[in-house]
Amino acid sequence: MSDTNLSTMATAAPIIPIPELSSLSLGFIPLLDAALLVVAREGGFFMAEGVDVSLSRENAWSTLRDKVAAGMLDGAHMLAPMPLAMSLGLARAPCETLAPVVLSRHGNTLVLSERYAEGMPSPGQTSPTDNAHRLRQYLDQRRQTGARVPARLAMVYPWSCQHLLLRQWLTLGDIDPQSGVELVALPPPRMVDALREGQIDGFCVGEPWGSLAQHRGLGRIVARGADLMPGHPEKVLGVTASWARRYPATLAALIRALRAAANWLNCEVDAPQRTLEWLALPPYLDHSIQHLDQQTLSSDIADLRLGDALRPNLPDFTTLAGQMQDLLGQQGRQIDSPTVEQCYSAVHFDAATHQ
Amino acid sequence: MPQPLKVLLVDDEIVRAAMVEEALASEGHAVVCRLANPTSLNDMVARHQPDVVIIDMESPDRDTLDSMALLHRENPRPVVFFADQHDSDALQSAVKAGVSAYVVDGLVPSRVKSVMDVAIARFESFQSMRLELDRARNQLADRKRIERAKGLLMKHQSCDEEQAYRMLRKLAMDRGQRIGEVAGNVIDILEQLSPGQQEKGK
Structure with a gap:
């Protein structure tokens, strides 16, 4: 091989810039x-990319959002609609936010208390519409017997797929989400207790909380998000646009590490089991998953084998933005497509992964 | 004197809540406190109809308030304070102090600002109080450890108290550690060498 060839090869080799930040902190909600994120940290995938990431457990989505906006967290595990809501300034001062990686797709369950779920087959045996109609009948009966208090259903946050899914499901049963029920927001780890205490009659939330309510005999899963909005992006990594501009190499390192973690989940046979063991560690899900059926949990984890689905694809997010628009239209607000395109652009993902 | 406001305070930290409540009450505001209360926040807000809700940022109830701001059409409708403002410094200082607030739509911002300033100041002073307390606790623990390490050294090296202390200080300087940390190490090592001492020490 001649010298010329060698030097051409050297210049052709990809030069991976060193991350600007050697250590950083990402927020998450126990789900x-x-x-x-847990696999990328515990499995050493972040370290392999030269970033030491600490994961900070947060108590509420709004707090996680405010900490990212204020720069107290470098980024976070976010509800898919959240970066758009932040960019548009819904519920707080506007803060341009990006979703450079999809962390999960579907994985939500709709749970009703035992009393409400009576006579409802489990999701595998019926369509979501059927169970929604059954709820409608039950609500009608209740009204006729003079019950004053409407059913109270919980979701996790106004700008969440759980809220959108719940509204979609209610609409399938001809129940007006505005007047037919009362909607409230609760953080995921509080759902099961609130159901037991009778504060709520049902909820829509990510796992393991739906399975846990069912396992404890407090409620039953009556519909799954996957059947209502197949393949919808559920969680994303969220960072502010200004953070992404300041630390482009760090962002690229995070993206590559997450993709490597996803590949590991795809390829290793014992990956779901290992992941569950990590998730059961105190800072993450702690004891909450201990009593759950390992089989179900493993298949939930296996659902996170995203493969190419890590890349943000605009059509999915445009659909999501459309559903948010339906909600916002009532307040006379308009979502503009350039903001949607910027929020959910795959440009960072492609730059980091296309060698 | 400006019209007093009705403030709902949501904070599980009893001492801090008392500090904020006292400060706001002294300015004439009516304060309703909600500590670790099982009543749902929706019901609390419906019952008391506060003008302002001040809430600890670490409270899991924050999302409930965020959603009331979006979903509920009735009056008074809470909205997130600072939502319409682009005053990032004020927002930053509130987030740093760990305070968030929700106000009734249409309330004059300057009136809420004074309530926020009071809450932020109390949250900050509580924080420094707690740091101070932690420091004092550490100092006390260090002092106890040093005494114990000196005792063990005196027995083990048959030296006097002054010499034992000098040994500890030299170790600390050599290793660039606090004397309290070195004392901890010395205790660990010497107690392992002679486990019987441990029983007597207790």
């Missing part, structure tokens, strides 16, 4: 779909 199974925080798994990819």
